Amino acid sequence: MSGSSYDKTIQFRAGAEKEAAELLDEIHIGGVNVSELARVGLVEMLRQSLDEQDKIAVYERYSRDEIGEDVAHVLLGEKLDRMEEEKESFESAMERDTSEFLTGSDGE
């Protein structure tokens, strides 16, 4: 987006880290996918950096459609899947004809 000060490419000065990655690529049989390694590592570090309050803030923003599911999933992982599963299950149960579950007496 023009005017944004934030470059969408994540960049950092890789000194010893870059050398270490190159070394591993050289000595590991079959090499290593450094980009994949960096992506997975970034997700792990992002999740580790989140405290409980951050998680709540992320989920609330996601609930208000302020952030997308893919972003929320990066930060919340399985926790988000589990909450979605509960939501879907309850909503599906709500669509049933609940009058079928009644005895015909309301206990009064």
Place this chain on the structure above:
Amino acid sequence: MASEARYPILADTSSLIAVANTTQWKRLKDAIHLTTTNVCKHELQNHVNSNKYPPEGSREYYLKRGSQRVLEHLDEDSSPWSCVTVVPRPHGPDAGEQSLKQELSEYGSSYQIVSILDSAARRSIRRLIDNNGYDIDVVGPPYLLYILLDNDLIEKPEFCEATVRMIQTEGWTGYEVVKNAWTSIPVDCSEILDDEYDDALPPK
């Protein structure tokens, strides 16, 4: 004595205790048909027997009181609740959950709803249902209160209060658990309930 009929709702021990401790218990117990297992009934009896005089307000107190209420209801002659016998009888700390799994493996097509309190157990039972291709929804006990609301047997404030009481009595704290309890419930209870209930409403 409860019959061995199979009604569309199957509920576990903890789920039954949770609704038995709500303000809507009296209405709920006679208004809906429900099925549980002999193993869950045995767990209820254990809760009653193992806690002689639990202090009022303690977790043990609610376990005992809820279990007593459910057992009395199951033992009524014309109880709208049923209790099915599961063989072979599972043992151990998760015997109730196992008995639901056994019952579903054999008679899954009889059920539409499984109400179970523990979220990990719900996930596990959902996998079993998926593998068997049954059309069953696995939900927490607030759904049983929702049935009353959906059929105009209780009003919105009553539903909200009973759900909040359930969350408080069950000691559900922590964001994920409280949020899960409220997720997708079609009622915004925050507009009805005041600050007294803050700990049981979805965190802001």
